[in-house]
Amino acid sequence: MSDVQKNEEGAASAAPSSSDTIIEVKDLWKVYGRDPKRILTDKYRKLHKDDIQEKTGNIVAMREVNLKIKKGEFYIIMGLSGSGKSTLVRNLIRLVNPTAGKITVKGRDVTKMKEDELLDFRKTTYGMVFQHYGLMPHMTILDNAAYGLKVRGLPKGEQLAKAMKALETVGLKGWEDYYPGNLSGGMQQRVGLARALANDPDILLMDEPFSGLDPLIRRQMQDEFVDLQDKLKKTIVFVTHDLHEALKLGDKIAIMRNGEVVQIGTPEEIVTQPANDYVREFVQDASPAKVVTAGTIMREPEVLLYAWEGPKTALTILQREKRRGAFVVDKGHKLLGLANVDRLEKYLKGRIDVDESKISSSVVRPIPSVTEETIIEELFSMVSANPYPIPVTSEDNKLLGVVKTDDIFETISPDGGEDDV
Numbered sequence: 001m002s003d004v005q006k007n008e009e010g011a012a013s014a015a016p017s018s019s020d021t022i023i024e025v026k027d028l029w030k031v032y033g034r035d036p037k038r039i040l041t042d043k044y045r046k047l048h049k050d051d052i053q054e055k056t057g058n059i060v061a062m063r064e065v066n067l068k069i070k071k072g073e074f075y076i077i078m079g080l081s082g083s084g085k086s087t088l089v090r091n092l093i094r095l096v097n098p099t100a101g102k103i104t105v106k107g108r109d110v111t112k113m114k115e116d117e118l119l120d121f122r123k124t125t126y127g128m129v130f131q132h133y134g135l136m137p138h139m140t141i142l143d144n145a146a147y148g149l150k151v152r153g154l155p156k157g158e159q160l161a162k163a164m165k166a167l168e169t170v171g172l173k174g175w176e177d178y179y180p181g182n183l184s185g186g187m188q189q190r191v192g193l194a195r196a197l198a199n200d201p202d203i204l205l206m207d208e209p210f211s212g213l214d215p216l217i218r219r220q221m222q223d224e225f226v227d228l229q230d231k232l233k234k235t236i237v238f239v240t241h242d243l244h245e246a247l248k249l250g251d252k253i254a255i256m257r258n259g260e261v262v263q264i265g266t267p268e269e270i271v272t273q274p275a276n277d278y279v280r281e282f283v284q285d286a287s288p289a290k291v292v293t294a295g296t297i298m299r300e301p302e303v304l305l306y307a308w309e310g311p312k313t314a315l316t317i318l319q320r321e322k323r324r325g326a327f328v329v330d331k332g333h334k335l336l337g338l339a340n341v342d343r344l345e346k347y348l349k350g351r352i353d354v355d356e357s358k359i360s361s362s363v364v365r366p367i368p369s370v371t372e373e374t375i376i377e378e379l380f381s382m383v384s385a386n387p388y389p390i391p392v393t394s395e396d397n398k399l400l401g402v403v404k405t406d407d408i409f410e411t412i413s414p415d416g417g418e419d420d421v
């Protein structure tokens, strides 16, 4: 717990205004069974879930959960079956009422809302997608997609226009007059997604939406969904028990165990710094190559040449540092490419007296660079293709650092590279 609190507070202090937080959950508990509030008294609250169940018959589905979800964030809730993921998501929309704690969504205290207010808030704020598509078999695809809008009482014309647009968004244009039974599982789940999107909600709650699909379809849906989210930029709370799905989709991952959140972090943090054995076990077969980024392992280049130093200086520096080559940057620290001893020597041959004030571009060889976000896996092919470190540049081509081959292999070796046998 202390890890989580530290993380959350750290995030809060880094960004003094919490105006970009769209969902905040504080000390949330859900206890099932008789007289649940007594479980929060000192007599029981610190006991293990199993002991509480044995002593009282009550089930602690969620214990002291704290989260902050930012607007536009793809937030994953991950954990084994029974760890409390669905309970948490249902609490956010108050399909289940918490035993204690506070939920603030868009600045409003959801826990205090009266029935009417709640119904309205749900309809206008959330879209929900579940594992079981929940489509009406006797209704057309278009009517299914329009269902939420119908419930909201929108005029028929507007319902259908919005539903059509949502179907288009999920790639189902042309299917509006068919029935769910005519569609494959993947397509039915697209209808479920269209229904959730038709209303243009701020927040999508998705509880294991792809878990019922075959692996290949599932992967395809994940890929499509990544593309879709690039355009939609919704706030998404997404439940999964599948680590690979979590790593692929998530900006942030909260890991639950026995109703508690045991770690919150980016995919990279979760994989490289698991908070305890439970998380470690979860992530043990996750490849760091798929989550660690060039920005994380890059370092300062040991030798850097500045274009205005001139070719003779450059050669001198390389010889003194016993280097075959080094990257060259201009005055704006923009990467021009690589200059090596061979080319510099050839260029300077017979021009003993040249005193140029710039390293000629004919000496500088352009070299492919990556961004801070490039994952290690994508660097493999580049490593084998060139003997130099890989330059990491900003969008405007400023040199930020370099990734060395050794660092890449150290990152991906299962023991963190400490064992060099």
Ligand SMILES: Nc1ncnc2c1ncn2[C@@H]1O[C@H](COP(=O)(O)OP(=O)(O)O)[C@@H](O)[C@H]1O
Pocket (backbone or CB within 6 Å): 032, 033, 059, 060, 061, 079, 080, 081, 082, 083, 084, 085, 086, 087, 088
């Ligand atoms: N209506 C309920 N009554 C009693 N216990 C429940 C109820 N719903 C869920 N639980 C229990 O709460 C715990 C968390 O369940 P759930 O949130 O469904 O987990 P997950 O979605 O991670 O599989 C489990 O131990 C489950 O058995």
Ligand SMILES: [Mg+2]
Pocket (backbone or CB within 6 Å): 085, 086, 087
């Ligand atoms: Mg569940």
